[in-house]
Every structure is written in structure tokens, then in C-alpha cells.
Amino acid sequence: MEPFMARLIERRLLSGNQSTKRVYHLAFAINPRCIAYQPGDALAVFPKNSSSAVERVITHIENGVAIAQDLQQNYCLQHLTEKFCSELRQRLSPEACARWDQLGRDLSLPDLLEQFSEVHFTGAELLSLLKPLRPRLYSITSSQRAYPSQIQLIVAEVAYPNSWGKITYGVASHYLCETLNVGDEARVAVIRSKFKLPENDTAAVIMIGPGTGIAPFRSFLQERAARHSHGSHWLFFGDQHRREHFYYQQELEAWQKKGVLTRLDLAFSRDQDYKIYVQDRMREHAAELWRWIDEGAYIYVCGDAARMAVDVETQLLKIVHKQGEIVDPEEYLKRLKRAGRYQRDVY
Ligand SMILES: Cc1cc2nc3c(=O)[nH]c(=O)nc-3n(C[C@H](O)[C@H](O)[C@H](O)COP(=O)(O)OP(=O)(O)OC[C@H]3O[C@@H](n4cnc5c(N)ncnc54)[C@H](O)[C@@H]3O)c2cc1C
Ligand SMILES: NC(=O)c1ccc[n+]([C@@H]2O[C@H](COP(=O)([O-])OP(=O)(O)OC[C@H]3O[C@@H](n4cnc5c(N)ncnc54)[C@H](OP(=O)(O)O)[C@@H]3O)[C@@H](O)[C@H]2O)c1
Structure with a gap:
């Protein structure tokens, strides 16, 4: 890197x-x-803490200015270590500990230092107790x-609201989204990622990416359009509401008109009183989806790992089993994976 x-x-x-x-x-x-x-x-981003968060910390530290830059660039002020919490606990009165328990354990460093201003840390002590700021x-x-x-x-x-509200x-x-200014x-x-378009520029591509999972697929479509690829492209996208969350709508519709995007199936989960997810659209078009897979399409999944990617895989297994009449769909997907025809970038 x-x-x-x-x-x-x-x-x-x-x-x-x-x-x-x-x-x-x-x-x-x-x-x-x-x-x-x-x-x-992917792009690794090395975040910085906002100047106001750093200011709020250093006013409670003797000669805090000396560690301001280090705090801003290298230490996490949001998520605190167990080591810091136990050290703080030791320096607080039993009454203050009880008050902290009531406020909740997920307060940030600036909030904690403001709430418990009676506690003192030297700059070096504080830095030794904080997590590094990771990209x-x-x-x-x-x-x-x-x-x-x-x-x-x-x-x-x-x-999200922390336990303090x-x-x-x-x-x-x-x-x-906020601290960094344009300019x-x-x-x-x-x-570098292994999540890659097929080497064969005419191979069909199935892309399943709700929410920010759309990110690499916009890149795939731009790339394939710029290369004048003759491959077919099928995108399953969705988010909460069509009116609020149809990201890159104009670009996607323009690609559809030009024939770059062969199919676009949308699942807006909260536009009706029951949930519709991308895997529901996959189920509705199971026969067609199987035809694409059977004819050699590459399948890509991007976005939420905890729920979406699990449920999408379950749906894929069902389609392979039912539409393809494959007795062992797990083994079939494993084979696709080994051949680079089933790739996931989930987080
Ligand atoms: C390969 C890859 C690609 C990615 N691509 C994208 C992308 O294109 N776009 C994108 O937006 N993100 C993407 N991510 C996710 C991104 O890397 C970060 O994880 C995400 O932005 C959160 O980081 P953060 O520093 O803002 O949050 P953090 O400061 O790391 O906070 C996240 C933590 O906050 C807590 N938390 C979050 N929500 C709640 C809640 N509701 N209640 C209680 N606690 C909560 C949890 O402890 C969680 O672990 C990608 C991740 C990977 C690994
Ligand atoms: N807490 C936050 O504020 C926050 C903000 C941004 C990102 N994140 C995290 O970052 C990741 C990506 O977030 P994102 O904004 O890109 O979108 P997301 O939260 O993953 O949601 C995108 C769409 O996926 C739907 N979805 C929920 N469960 C699903 C499932 N099991 N199968 C298929 N679709 C499902 C959502 O529907 P419903 O939501 O209607 O169920 C929504 O329509 C997630 O892990 C998310 O938790 C959290």
C-alpha cells in the first residue's frame, strides 16, 4: 500500500x-x-479527527497543544480501548463511576473528558491509552x-444514537462526508482487489449490489461502455426508497437506453408495507437468471456482508437447484467461485 x-x-x-x-x-x-x-x-482512506473534537480534548490535557496534531491524525477519539476505560475508572470516584455507567460505555473521548473534567491525563499517558486511527x-x-x-x-x-442518545x-x-472540505x-x-471483470470482454455479467454495493458496478459499466464491450450486463440494485435512494438513476437509465445495461431490476425495500429485496427480484426472474448463469455469466455480489450477501447466496443456491436441476448446488457455486465466475466484495 x-x-x-x-x-x-x-x-x-x-x-x-x-x-x-x-x-x-x-x-x-x-x-x-x-x-x-x-x-x-478500493481506496483506503486515512481519516482525520475534526479540529473541534481535538480542541475539546486538548483543553483537558496539560500542554495539550503539543499532542494536537498527533491526536488529529493518528488516534481514534470515537471508539475507546478497554485499557483507557479501566484507567479512567480507577481515577474516578465511585459516584462518578456510577454516573458513567448510567450515561453508557460508548461515549467518545471529548464527551467523557467534558463529563469528568476532574480527571487529569498527561499527553503521553493519553496517547498510550488510545487506539490508532485505522484506514x-x-x-x-x-x-x-x-x-x-x-x-x-x-x-x-x-x-446512530449512542446509549446517551x-x-x-x-x-x-x-x-x-463532513469534515473534509472540497479543495x-x-x-x-x-x-488492488481480486474482484475483477472477466478477462473475456464478451462474457455476460450479473451484478447484485444494493445500497453502496452499487459502487464497483458503476465502475464495471463505465469500463465496459468505454471498451465498447459486447457483453451483456444485468444489475440488481435496491435501497430503502426509490425517490430517495435511486443512486446514479440517470446514468443507469442512459446505459439502459444505449444497450450497455441489458437488464436493471430494482428492489426498493420500504416503498410498500412489506420488504422487497434484491433476492426477491432474483427469485421472480429465476428462469432467466439461470439461463444467463448456464450460458457462462459471471456473478458479482457487493455490499452488506452480514445479511444481504448471505440471503443472496441462499437465493442463488435455490435457483441453481430448482432451475438448473443441480443436485448439489453448493458444489456448483464452489466450482463457479474457483473459476472466478462467482465473486463477492462484501463488508
Ligand atoms: C472492501 C470494502 C469496500 C467498502 N466499500 C464501501 C463503499 O463503497 N461505501 C461505503 O459507504 N462503505 C464501504 N465500506 C465500508 C467502510 O470501509 C467503512 O466500514 C464504513 O464507512 C464505516 O466506517 P466509519 O469509520 O465511518 O465507521 P466506524 O467509526 O468504524 O464505526 C462503525 C462502528 O460503529 C458502530 N455502529 C455503526 N452503526 C451502529 C448502530 N446503528 N448502532 C450502534 N453502533 C453502530 C459499530 O460498532 C460499527 O462497527 C467498504 C468496506 C470494505 C471492507
Ligand atoms: N447505521 C448506519 O447509519 C449505516 C449507514 C451506512 C451504512 N451502514 C452499514 O454499511 C453497510 C452498507 O449500507 P448501505 O447504506 O449501503 O445499505 P444497506 O444498509 O445495506 O441497505 C441497502 C438495502 O438493502 C436492504 N437490505 C436489508 N437487509 C437485507 C437483506 N437481508 N437482503 C437484501 N437486502 C437487504 C435494505 O433494506 P432495509 O434497510 O429496508 O431492510 C436496503 O434496501 C451496511 O452494513 C450498513 O449496516 C450503516
């Missing part, structure tokens, strides 16, 4: 005004003579053939 600095040149809200989650399109400028990436690759990965959503000097991302800002943001997604540079690195 070779980190480099990339300037943020665009950030655009993709989700609608009524959406409870915020999803952004971001573009970073890169020098195409030095930086190369392939569809399917996060984001699937690149552009193709370098279409955008030679850009890397584009789609980022969902993680936001305070809205808490994901470190890197908040950095990308600022971020430290990033291109991460």
Missing part, C-alpha cells in the same frame, strides 16, 4: 432530502501518470478509462 495525497474536487449528496441516511458521491483528483487503478479496486476501505465507483484523473466513491455516512458518527465516513487533500491509497 503506497499512500498519497488526493484533493477532494467534488462532493454531492446522492440521497434525497427526506432520507434518514445520507449517501454522498465524492471525486478525488489524481495524477494519472502516477496513480493507476482497475475496476473493482477504511471504499470500493472505487469510477473507471479510469472514463475518468483518467479521478477516483470516485459512494459513501454512506454512518450515524447523542448522534454518533462513523470516523471515516464522517471525515469524508482539501486526503491521505489515501489504492488497494
Whole structure:
């Protein structure tokens, strides 16, 4: 991994005004003579803490200014270590410990230091108790053939109420969606992936990517369109509401009109009083889907690992078993995997 600095040149809200989650399109400028990436690759982003969070910490630390830069770039202020928590506990009175228990264990460092301002840490002590700030990965959503000097991302800002009821943001997604300003540079690195388009440019491709899982598939479609590929493309996409979350709608519909995107099946889960997910669309089109697979299509899945990817695989197994009359569908999918015809990029 070779980190480099990339300037943020665009950030655009993709989700609608009524959406409870915020999803952004971001573009970073890169020098195409030095930086190369392939569809399917990811960008590692090294987040920074906001200046206001750092300020709130250093006012409680003796000579805090000396560690301000280090705190901003290298230490996680959001998620705290057990070591820090037990050290803090030892320095608090039993009454203060009881109050902390009531507030909840998932408070950030700035909140804790404000709540328990009677406690003192030296800068060195504090740094030794914090987690390092780790990079996060984001699937690149552009193709370098279409955008030679850009890397584009789609980022969902993680936001949830902590046990204290305070809205808490994901470190890197908040950095990308709020803290970093257009015109600022971020430290990033291109991460090579095995999630790759078929070498055969005419091979058909089935892409299943709800939510931000659409990211690599926009890159695949841009790449295949730029190469004038004759392969067929079938995208299963979905999110909560069509009006709020149909990301890249115009581009997808334009590709459909041009014949680049052969099929687009959409599953908006919350537009009716029962859930519709991508695997429901797969089930509805099971015979056609099996025909594509049987004729050699490559299957790609991207997005949520915990639920979506599991349920999509279950649906695929059913389709292989029922439509293909394959007795051992698990073995069949394993064979597809070994041949690179079933690839997943899930998180
Ligand atoms: C290969 C790969 C590709 C990826 N591509 C993308 C992409 O294209 N777009 C994208 O947006 N993301 C993508 N991700 C996810 C991304 O890397 C980050 O994991 C995500 O942005 C969250 O990071 P964060 O730093 O904002 O959150 P963190 O600070 O890491 O916080 C996340 C943590 O917050 C807590 N949390 C989150 N929600 C709740 C809740 N509701 N209640 C209680 N606690 C909660 C959990 O402890 C969770 O582990 C990808 C991940 C991988 C591995
Ligand atoms: N907590 C946050 O604020 C937050 C924000 C961003 C991302 N994330 C995490 O980041 C990942 C990606 O998030 P995302 O915004 O891209 O989208 P997502 O949360 O994965 O949701 C995308 C779509 O997938 C649907 N879905 C839920 N369960 C599914 C299942 N079992 N099978 C198929 N589809 C299913 C969702 O429906 P329903 O939601 O209607 O069930 C929604 O329509 C997820 O792991 C998510 O938890 C969390």
C-alpha cells in the first residue's frame, strides 16, 4: 500500500432530502501518470479527527497543544480501548463511576473528558491509552478509462444514537462526508482487489449490489461502455426508497437506453408495507437468471456482508437447484467461485 495525497474536487449528496441516511458521491483528483487503478479496486482512506473534537480534548490535557496534531491524525477519539476505560475508572470516584455507567460505555473521548473534567491525563499517558486511527476501505465507483484523473466513491455516512442518545458518527465516513472540505487533500491509497471483470470482454455479467454495493458496478459499466464491450450486463440494485435512494438513476437509465445495461431490476425495500429485496427480484426472474448463469455469466455480489450477501447466496443456491436441476448446488457455486465466475466484495 503506497499512500498519497488526493484533493477532494467534488462532493454531492446522492440521497434525497427526506432520507434518514445520507449517501454522498465524492471525486478525488489524481495524477494519472502516477496513480493507476482497475475496476473493482478500493481506496483506503486515512481519516482525520475534526479540529473541534481535538480542541475539546486538548483543553483537558496539560500542554495539550503539543499532542494536537498527533491526536488529529493518528488516534481514534470515537471508539475507546478497554485499557483507557479501566484507567479512567480507577481515577474516578465511585459516584462518578456510577454516573458513567448510567450515561453508557460508548461515549467518545471529548464527551467523557467534558463529563469528568476532574480527571487529569498527561499527553503521553493519553496517547498510550488510545487506539490508532485505522484506514477504511471504499470500493472505487469510477473507471479510469472514463475518468483518467479521478477516483470516485459512494459513501454512506454512518450515524446512530449512542446509549446517551447523542448522534454518533462513523470516523471515516464522517471525515469524508463532513469534515473534509472540497479543495482539501486526503491521505489515501489504492488497494488492488481480486474482484475483477472477466478477462473475456464478451462474457455476460450479473451484478447484485444494493445500497453502496452499487459502487464497483458503476465502475464495471463505465469500463465496459468505454471498451465498447459486447457483453451483456444485468444489475440488481435496491435501497430503502426509490425517490430517495435511486443512486446514479440517470446514468443507469442512459446505459439502459444505449444497450450497455441489458437488464436493471430494482428492489426498493420500504416503498410498500412489506420488504422487497434484491433476492426477491432474483427469485421472480429465476428462469432467466439461470439461463444467463448456464450460458457462462459471471456473478458479482457487493455490499452488506452480514445479511444481504448471505440471503443472496441462499437465493442463488435455490435457483441453481430448482432451475438448473443441480443436485448439489453448493458444489456448483464452489466450482463457479474457483473459476472466478462467482465473486463477492462484501463488508
Ligand atoms: C472492501 C470494502 C469496500 C467498502 N466499500 C464501501 C463503499 O463503497 N461505501 C461505503 O459507504 N462503505 C464501504 N465500506 C465500508 C467502510 O470501509 C467503512 O466500514 C464504513 O464507512 C464505516 O466506517 P466509519 O469509520 O465511518 O465507521 P466506524 O467509526 O468504524 O464505526 C462503525 C462502528 O460503529 C458502530 N455502529 C455503526 N452503526 C451502529 C448502530 N446503528 N448502532 C450502534 N453502533 C453502530 C459499530 O460498532 C460499527 O462497527 C467498504 C468496506 C470494505 C471492507
Ligand atoms: N447505521 C448506519 O447509519 C449505516 C449507514 C451506512 C451504512 N451502514 C452499514 O454499511 C453497510 C452498507 O449500507 P448501505 O447504506 O449501503 O445499505 P444497506 O444498509 O445495506 O441497505 C441497502 C438495502 O438493502 C436492504 N437490505 C436489508 N437487509 C437485507 C437483506 N437481508 N437482503 C437484501 N437486502 C437487504 C435494505 O433494506 P432495509 O434497510 O429496508 O431492510 C436496503 O434496501 C451496511 O452494513 C450498513 O449496516 C450503516
